[in-house]
Amino acid sequence: MKKHQTRFWIQAALIAAIYATLTILLGSIGYGPVQFRIAEALTVLPALTPAAIPGLFAGCMIANILGPYGMIDMILGGGATLLAAILSYRLRKHPALVPLPPILVNGVVIGAMLYYVYAVPMSLWACMGAVSLGQLVSCYIIGYPLLKILGHYEKIFQ
Numbered sequence: 004m005k006k007h008q009t010r011f012w013i014q015a016a017l018i019a020a021i022y023a024t025l026t027i028l029l030g031s032i033g034y035g036p037v038q039f040r041i042a043e044a045l046t047v048l049p050a051l052t053p054a055a056i057p058g059l060f061a062g063c064m065i066a067n068i069l070g071p072y073g074m075i076d077m078i079l080g081g082g083a084t085l086l087a088a089i090l091s092y093r094l095r096k097h098p099a100l101v102p103l104p105p106i107l108v109n110g111v112v113i114g115a116m117l118y119y120v121y122a123v124p125m126s127l128w129a130c131m132g133a134v135s136l137g138q139l140v141s142c143y144i145i146g147y148p149l150l151k152i153l154g155h156y157e158k159i160f161q
Contacts, residue, residue: 043138
């Protein structure tokens with residue numbers, strides 16, 4: 004395996020481990036219709052390294068299989084995270100927009116999952132709005148400053 008491939012997979016594994024650990028350790032605040040998943044701040048990392056795409060996907064899958072919603076959340080949440088990471092990577096030339104895909108994709112997908120699959124006693128729009136609000140805090144209030152700070156150390160991601 005070439006050196007850059009090894010670095011890529013090490014970065015992906017570290018991102019996955021950090022995402023899963025943060026989500027699992029903080030437990031109940033990271034699941035449900037009103038969720039504040041601090042690990043979602045890491046969803047800005049695709050702007051710095053494409054290794055964040057599989058890393059965020061794997062970290063979300065691990066966290067969700069161990070969470071209260073199980074396999075369905077693992078598949079839908081993991082898929083939403085993968086799509087959002089790809090879209091964030093594509094927006095890397097526009098840093099202020101990088102946090103937007105995780106907010107929109109997770110708001111729609113996870114909000115709909117909670118409403119349709121788990122029959123959360125809220126309207127569909129309220130579920131989507133609640134998830135989006137938690138994402139907004141994680142992605143813009145924590146994630147965007149993280150992106151700006153780590154952007155100064157861009158060489159560690161290459």
